[in-house]
Amino acid sequence: MSDFMKLLRRFVPPYKKYLALNIFFNLLSAILTLFSFALIIPILKMLFNIEEANYTFMPIGSADIKDVAINNFYYYTQESINHFGPEWTLALLGTMLVVMTGLKTGTAYLSSYFIIPLRSGIVRDIRNFVYDKITTLPISFFTSERKGDVMARMSGDVAEIESSVMSSLDMMFKNPVMIIVCVAMMITISWQLTIFVFVLLPIAGFAMGRIGKRLKAKSLASQTQWGVMMSNIEETLGGLRIIKAFNAEGKVKNRFHEENEKFYHLSNNVARRQALAHPMSEFLGTAAIALVLWFGGSLILSGHTSMDAAGFIYYMVIFYSIINPAKDLSKAAYSIQKGLASMERVDKILNAKNPITDPSNPASLPKQLKSIEYKDVSFSYGTNEVIKDVSLTIPAGATVALVGQSGSGKSTLADLLPRFYDVDKGEITVDGTDIRNLKVHDLRSLMGNVNQEAILFNDTFFNNIAFGVENATLDQVIEAAKIANAHEFIMATEKGYDTPIGDRGCRLSGGQRQRLSIARAILKNPTILILDEATSALDSESEKLVQQALDRLTKDRTTLVIAHRLSTIRNADIICVMHQGRIVESGTHDELIAINGYYKHLVDMQSIGS
Numbered sequence: 001m002s003d004f005m006k007l008l009r010r011f012v013p014p015y016k017k018y019l020a021l022n023i024f025f026n027l028l029s030a031i032l033t034l035f036s037f038a039l040i041i042p043i044l045k046m047l048f049n050i051e052e053a054n055y056t057f058m059p060i061g062s063a064d065i066k067d068v069a070i071n072n073f074y075y076y077t078q079e080s081i082n083h084f085g086p087e088w089t090l091a092l093l094g095t096m097l098v099v100m101t102g103l104k105t106g107t108a109y110l111s112s113y114f115i116i117p118l119r120s121g122i123v124r125d126i127r128n129f130v131y132d133k134i135t136t137l138p139i140s141f142f143t144s145e146r147k148g149d150v151m152a153r154m155s156g157d158v159a160e161i162e163s164s165v166m167s168s169l170d171m172m173f174k175n176p177v178m179i180i181v182c183v184a185m186m187i188t189i190s191w192q193l194t195i196f197v198f199v200l201l202p203i204a205g206f207a208m209g210r211i212g213k214r215l216k217a218k219s220l221a222s223q224t225q226w227g228v229m230m231s232n233i234e235e236t237l238g239g240l241r242i243i244k245a246f247n248a249e250g251k252v253k254n255r256f257h258e259e260n261e262k263f264y265h266l267s268n269n270v271a272r273r274q275a276l277a278h279p280m281s282e283f284l285g286t287a288a289i290a291l292v293l294w295f296g297g298s299l300i301l302s303g304h305t306s307m308d309a310a311g312f313i314y315y316m317v318i319f320y321s322i323i324n325p326a327k328d329l330s331k332a333a334y335s336i337q338k339g340l341a342s343m344e345r346v347d348k349i350l351n352a353k354n355p356i357t358d359p360s361n362p363a364s365l366p367k368q369l370k371s372i373e374y375k376d377v378s379f380s381y382g383t384n385e386v387i388k389d390v391s392l393t394i395p396a397g398a399t400v401a402l403v404g405q406s407g408s409g410k411s412t413l414a415d416l417l418p419r420f421y422d423v424d425k426g427e428i429t430v431d432g433t434d435i436r437n438l439k440v441h442d443l444r445s446l447m448g449n450v451n452q453e454a455i456l457f458n459d460t461f462f463n464n465i466a467f468g469v470e471n472a473t474l475d476q477v478i479e480a481a482k483i484a485n486a487h488e489f490i491m492a493t494e495k496g497y498d499t500p501i502g503d504r505g506c507r508l509s510g511g512q513r514q515r516l517s518i519a520r521a522i523l524k525n526p527t528i529l530i531l532d533e534a535t536s537a538l539d540s541e542s543e544k545l546v547q548q549a550l551d552r553l554t555k556d557r558t559t560l561v562i563a564h565r566l567s568t569i570r571n572a573d574i575i576c577v578m579h580q581g582r583i584v585e586s587g588t589h590d591e592l593i594a595i596n597g598y599y600k601h602l603v604d605m606q607s608i609g610s
Helices: 002-011 013-038 040-047 065-136 139-144 147-189 191-238 240-245 249-275 277-302 309-350 410-416 440-445 461-465 474-483 487-491 510-524 540-554 589-595 598-606
Strands: 371-381 384-395 399-404 425-430 447-451 528-532 558-562 574-579 582-587
Touching (some): 002 147, 002 309, 013 065, 013 147, 013 309, 065 147, 147 191, 147 309, 191 249, 191 309, 249 309, 277 309, 371 410, 384 558, 384 582, 399 598, 410 528, 410 558, 440 447, 461 474, 461 510, 474 487, 474 510, 474 540, 528 540, 574 589, 574 598, 582 589, 582 598, 589 598
Parallel strands (some): 399 558, 528 558
Antiparallel strands (some): 371 384, 371 425, 574 582
16 A cells, blocks of 8 residues: 555645545545434434433533533434424434435535546646656667557556556545544444454455455556557557568467467456455455444443443444445455556656756857767667777768668767767767767757658648747748658648648658658758668659758758768768778778778679779
């Protein structure tokens, strides 16, 4: 339960007002419940002649307030019987019972009314916190986590928190109040009997708690397996073309069925343990009632208590009234244990550390870029060193190309510049300022990216081009699209710039998607441009249109180009050849051809000649 209290301390403070109102109306409802039950005693004593007694009116202050209240209540009931008869008095007491019940149910509704914004608000906040955290975590976090598992934590686990923990909040705040108020009245009626009850309840609570802990462990395993299945589904949807091309439907089906079978068994274990909550609590509750009946009856028969038969019946009614809240409390405890297992998985995202942080005293951006320098830079993915002591100077306005075999470190070297990762050794500077001394937002505001895979969003042409640019006008977007050779095919669509492009631009060709990416970079108008194999996946005609757009984009702009097609970077100011994480050659195209080294070998392989 300590984990549950930690959860409340984290997320409840913004909703303290709703919590206070909920507790207030729960308390009022519990008190009204007791007064409703209290009407049983005069009915038993006076209407059915269990006890004959004459009562006289007692003024306030003449005795204890409790004795005065009880005596005067019996007095007025007695007077009513004498004047109106038992039948009318019974009707009056029944009317009072209806009124009290109406007030009780009204306050019970109000308690639920005020807990709902707290419950749904916490779930909303958790979703926002998780999404915000995901957008701020570094790319390195997602290289070590399955994308499907992250999605499962955002969807399935948060939904489990909502259905298990948040739906139990009302019971967790309502039932303890009811139990406390009833127990206080039980102590007033018979402290001996109540002490006996206190001995019984911890035994039942211990038995329920042991099963609840086992439920949490099983729930954690179940939710983890759900994440594995989500990853499996995400991979299948993303690779469906390859699956079909290699006739691998049977293989992926078998893999999914095996994972689904594991989830099936884990889900059965969780559901069976959760189903045990109600019958076990009912059995323990019935056993407790039987023991209290025996012990209370023994006290009355032996004369060791001032409690009479009517008082004992009232006591049993009160005790029975806390059985259901206690059972609901135990069921809520079960549900909460299941939800806390999901919260543990969500916390793996919320508590993840982001190593890419802003400095405490950030430096200001240069007014005009002069140069970018890599100084003895090294970087590793875990123990695999992919960049080794690289030094490189990129003058302002120059186009620098990185070429080399796959896995030589080209993309990683480019990813270090916008701080998608931080260097292990050395430094990268902008006009002499280490980029780690700049705000991450400020640093990335200098840059625009066009990647090999055009990353687009399920939105309109306009919103995809204007992505990341505040208050962009239609004229600005159209101008950027024209420069990127995208305006014509956009206008050929049904709604022009207001036409949705589908999931990841699925309604467009590869060349069209890439030109949209270029238009997006043009509109941002970055000081530094990073092109990561922007034309490598295109056909010749699309490549020509994209290359024209890139030539316009890179004009008079500091550009870092990663290229496999060497024909696209022949005119670069500096070409750096990378091999096994190092820059082994650098110079212009003609200079590198003359060296007759790595670059010449790459050129000969692509048969472009000099």
